[in-house]
Each structure stands twice: as structure tokens, then as C-alpha cells.
Amino acid sequence: MQWWGVSWANLLAIIVAACSGEKDDATALWRGPHLGFPVVHYPADALPSEERVALGRKLFFDPGLSIDSTVSCGTCHKPELAFTDGLEKSIGHAGQTTARNAPTLFNVAWHPYFFKEGGNPRLESQMLGPLENPEEMATNVPMLIDRINAHSEYRKLFKKAYGVDTVDFYHLSRAIATYERTLVSGFSRWDAWYYLSEKSLTEDELSGWRLFTGKAGCISCHNGPDLTDYSLQNIGLHEKYEDVGLFRRTRDSADIGKMKTPTLRNLIYTAPYMHDGSVLTLESVVEHYNSGGKNHPARSPLIRPLMLTDEEKSQLVAILKAFSDTVMPVRK
Ligand code: HEC
Ligand code: HEC
Known part of the structure; x- marks a missing residue:
């Protein structure tokens, strides 16, 4: 019996949520506990909800976030390869090779800093790197925000998730980072x-x-x-x-x-x-x-x-x- 699959973790979190009488089941589910790990700390300005995680997931896999709509975060961070891409060095916008090997995104919720030289303290700001890097997604944030605001479905989803009428980078980065914090692996x-x-x-x-x-x-x-x-x-x-x-x-x-x-x-x-x-x-x-x-x-x-x-x-x-x-x- 493979009880250590993901459903086990979900089950555990649900039981804990039920026992603690927590009303927001989704939040409890995302926080854990996960076997061996401390409870996930969600920053006070980036609390999770079903709508926020779903929106972040949609954005993560949307190639429309890159300049010519060809590359999404998920192009280089593929779930079936534990959010890596199987390449020595990742390939981004217009077939360009990036400088590094794509790391797994599982358990990034617990990283104290990001990138190989540890240069970035938060998931919300880390993503400016790939979004604006000419070899990765080659976009620029103001243009990207205009593009998303022109999209009525995204406006609706942001309204539902964050209560905002206009999409801005603050909420876009929180949605994606909140999704990333739910990527947990620890059941070997x-x-x-x-x-x-x-x-x-x-x-x-x-x-x-x-x-x-x-x-x-x-x-x-x-x-x-x-x-x-x-x-x-x-x-x-x-x-x-x-x-x-x-x-x-x-x-x-x-x-x-x-x-x-x-x-x-x-x-x-x-x-x-x-x-x-x-x-x-x-x-x-x-x-x-x-x-x-x-x-x-x-x-x-x-x-x-x-x-x-x-x-x-x-x-x-x-x-x-x-x-x-x-x-x-x-x-x-
Ligand atoms: C001094 C600290 C240190 C020790 C000791 C150490 N490692 Fe590492 N390990 C690292 C660092 C740093 C990297 C990443 C290096 C890089 O990217 O150039 C790494 C990378 C790896 C990787 C590649 C992981 C990946 O996803 O690319 C494996 C596998 C690994 N180590 C296994 C081991 C094993 C097995 C041992 C013991 C024989 C060991 N390490 C000892 C620091 C260490
Ligand atoms: C073209 C391929 C590519 C795309 C697209 C891409 N990444 Fe990455 N990602 C990488 C590579 C390569 C690294 C390693 C960079 C480094 O450490 O300097 C990385 C590193 C990261 C890290 C740091 C992980 C760590 O262990 O420090 C996070 C988080 C991350 N990416 C999230 C994202 C998000 C979110 C997006 C979309 C907005 C994205 N990536 C788009 C290739 C990519």
C-alpha cells in the first residue's frame, strides 16, 4: 500500500484542520504540516486561498507571460520532472540557452533565499528575473500588466482572488508565489x-x-x-x-x-x-x-x-x- 503518496499528506492536513476546528480548510491544507517539515510560513501579505492558488497555477503555466507567448514558467519547471526540464541548461525565449540548469521548485516555501548565489530573498521578487531576462521570458512588467488587464477572464479571477478591479504586479507576483509555496515533496x-x-x-x-x-x-x-x-x-x-x-x-x-x-x-x-x-x-x-x-x-x-x-x-x-x-x- 503506497500510503506515502500525496493523498496521505492531504489527508493528514485535513485531519489536522478538522481537529483544530479551523474554518479555512484550504489555508490549513496548504500550510501542512508535511511529514518532516515545519508548517509552511505564508507571509502576512501573501496568504493562500483556493482562488489565489488556482490563479497562480494558471499564470505559472501560461506562455502569455512571455514576450511572444511561447515560454511559461512551466516550460523550464515541468511538474513531471519535479519542476525541472531535463536539460543541461534551460532554453528560453527564441530558443536561447540560459546560463544555468533549472532547479526543482518543490519545497521552495522553505528556502531562505533564491538563485544559486542566494541573491534574492523572496519568491515574489525572484520571478522578475525570469520574466524580464531576455534569454528567458523577455517581457517587461508594465507591458505584461497591460496585457493581462486587457484579458477579461484574468480580471475576473484577480477580482475573485484579491478583490481588485485592476491587475498589478503586486498581486500577480503574490498569486504565482502562493502557488509555488504549495509545491511540497517529502514522501519518499x-x-x-x-x-x-x-x-x-x-x-x-x-x-x-x-x-x-x-x-x-x-x-x-x-x-x-x-x-x-x-x-x-x-x-x-x-x-x-x-x-x-x-x-x-x-x-x-x-x-x-x-x-x-x-x-x-x-x-x-x-x-x-x-x-x-x-x-x-x-x-x-x-x-x-x-x-x-x-x-x-x-x-x-x-x-x-x-x-x-x-x-x-x-x-x-x-x-x-x-x-x-x-x-x-x-x-x-
Ligand atoms: C561542502 C558541502 C557539501 C558536501 C559535503 C556535499 N555536497 Fe553535494 N552539493 C553541494 C553543493 C553546493 C552542490 C551544488 C554544486 C553546484 O551546483 O555546482 C551539491 C550538489 C550535489 C548533487 C547534485 C544535485 C542537483 O540537483 O544538481 C548531488 C546529487 C549531491 N550534491 C550529492 C552529494 C553527496 C552524495 C555527498 C557526499 C558524498 C555530497 N553531496 C556532499 C554541497 C555539498
Ligand atoms: C527559460 C527557462 C526558465 C523559465 C521560463 C523560468 N525559469 Fe525559473 N529558473 C530557471 C533557471 C535556469 C534557474 C536557476 C537560476 C539561478 O539560480 O540563477 C531558475 C530558478 C528559479 C527559482 C529559484 C530556485 C532556487 O532554488 O533558488 C525559482 C523560484 C524559479 N526559477 C521560479 C520561476 C518562475 C515563477 C518562473 C515564471 C515567472 C520561472 N521560474 C521561469 C529557468 C527558468
Whole structure:
């Protein structure tokens, strides 16, 4: 019985809502609790409701948000690929290649900041990046707002969701961000074992977990419910970084190649890996860490040769795969 599918989480949230006598069922549903995670914090100026989440979802998948109506957020963040796109680097407006690999959007509700160099504090402002980037959606916000205001259905939906007669960026960004905060994934066989003491992991996966938390030291950065501490780290991926990461913000050479530590959930759906999609398989990821990485002055001291046997490497790959949700919580 696959009780750890998304319906389980929904069920749990509904039970909690019922027990706490909360009237707004939708709000309780979006907040959680979700197994292992703290309750989702919705900013006071961006509270969820059924209408708001549905509007945000519609906008997220609407190519009309890009200059020539060809690219939506969902073009690069596809639900069936855990909101990634399967490409080394995403392709945006007019077939242009963007600078980076598209990260998953599951569990963004808990991120302290966005982008690989952690440069943006809020989902509402993050989206200005893709909307206005000439390689992504290539639009400009005033033009986009005029376009949406000319659309009577959208005006109706904004009125219903936010009570406003005219659409503005404040409410548009809140609708999309509110939808993003409902994208939760945390129901893997690892969760069933770790949080509920189910016998859901194989012997190899259990050995992999012991390596992950012990000899291989992955847990130093990949910890907590989303298997990341969100810290910015140089893992010695390259000797010379084309994409300088945190250095873009600080101009401090000690920050070259430092990228936000990603979640390790849903890796079976999110290849290729790393900020530039340069690592194609989980086997190659493990080879990278086992080698201790490339020599780079900013490389974290935690990245060092691991001397894993072939058996240990495959056990580590096995646990990485087991962090994936068994039932992909696709919510279109
Ligand atoms: C052309 C492809 C493309 C489109 C279109 C796109 N994104 Fe992205 N998205 C990316 C890439 C690539 C990154 C990584 C950028 C970075 O970290 O600098 C990213 C990063 C993000 C992040 C940050 C995640 C993190 O872990 O920090 C969020 C949130 C996000 N996108 C939401 C959106 C929303 C909302 C839209 C629509 C308004 C959108 N994206 C449109 C490719 C795209
Ligand atoms: C010093 C902190 C740190 C340690 C220790 C660490 N990682 Fe990472 N990990 C990162 C960072 C940062 C990235 C992203 C690097 C990039 O994008 O260039 C990453 C990326 C990954 C990815 C790619 C995820 C994706 O979606 O692209 C996998 C898989 C991974 N690590 C697994 C592991 C394993 C397995 C170990 C232990 C052998 C480990 N990590 C140890 C910080 C760390």
C-alpha cells in the first residue's frame, strides 16, 4: 500500500484542520504540516486561498507571460520532472540557452533565499528575473500588466482572488508565489523509514545512508528535511568556474564557484545535475565526491578524497535514489 503518496499528506492536513476546528480548510491544507517539515510560513501579505492558488497555477503555466507567448514558467519547471526540464541548461525565449540548469521548485516555501548565489530573498521578487531576462521570458512588467488587464477572464479571477478591479504586479507576483509555496515533496521511502520507522529501505540503501551520514560526510551540507542546509559552497566541481556563483555578489575571490546547496529530493527525475548541468548521472556525482573534487582555492575543506569501494559507491547511489518520492506529487 503506497500510503506515502500525496493523498496521505492531504489527508493528514485535513485531519489536522478538522481537529483544530479551523474554518479555512484550504489555508490549513496548504500550510501542512508535511511529514518532516515545519508548517509552511505564508507571509502576512501573501496568504493562500483556493482562488489565489488556482490563479497562480494558471499564470505559472501560461506562455502569455512571455514576450511572444511561447515560454511559461512551466516550460523550464515541468511538474513531471519535479519542476525541472531535463536539460543541461534551460532554453528560453527564441530558443536561447540560459546560463544555468533549472532547479526543482518543490519545497521552495522553505528556502531562505533564491538563485544559486542566494541573491534574492523572496519568491515574489525572484520571478522578475525570469520574466524580464531576455534569454528567458523577455517581457517587461508594465507591458505584461497591460496585457493581462486587457484579458477579461484574468480580471475576473484577480477580482475573485484579491478583490481588485485592476491587475498589478503586486498581486500577480503574490498569486504565482502562493502557488509555488504549495509545491511540497517529502514522501519518499527514506521519509517512511526515517520519520515513521517503516521497513521501506533495502540493505544497500541502509548501508548508503550510513555512508551518507558517516564516512562520505554528505550530511555536513545535505541535512534537514529538504536534505540541504542552503549554505553556499564550492565543491571543487571545476578548476576554473565559468559561472562564478557567489562571487557575482561579493567580488571576493574566496567566494568563486560557491553555489547554493541543492535539495537531494527527487534526483531520479532531475538529471542532469549541478548549477551547469555538467554531471549527467548519479554515478558520476558519486565519482566526483569520491575523488575529492578539482583543485580550487575556494573549495570547501569538507570535500576530500573518500576512498570508497565500488560496493560503497553503489550503496551511496542507492540511497540518493531512495530520496525520490515514490508517487511524484504532480500538481498542475
Ligand atoms: C527559460 C527557462 C526558465 C523559465 C521560463 C523560468 N525559469 Fe525559473 N529558473 C530557471 C533557471 C535556469 C534557474 C536557476 C537560476 C539561478 O539560480 O540563477 C531558475 C530558478 C528559479 C527559482 C529559484 C530556485 C532556487 O532554488 O533558488 C525559482 C523560484 C524559479 N526559477 C521560479 C520561476 C518562475 C515563477 C518562473 C515564471 C515567472 C520561472 N521560474 C521561469 C529557468 C527558468
Ligand atoms: C561542502 C558541502 C557539501 C558536501 C559535503 C556535499 N555536497 Fe553535494 N552539493 C553541494 C553543493 C553546493 C552542490 C551544488 C554544486 C553546484 O551546483 O555546482 C551539491 C550538489 C550535489 C548533487 C547534485 C544535485 C542537483 O540537483 O544538481 C548531488 C546529487 C549531491 N550534491 C550529492 C552529494 C553527496 C552524495 C555527498 C557526499 C558524498 C555530497 N553531496 C556532499 C554541497 C555539498
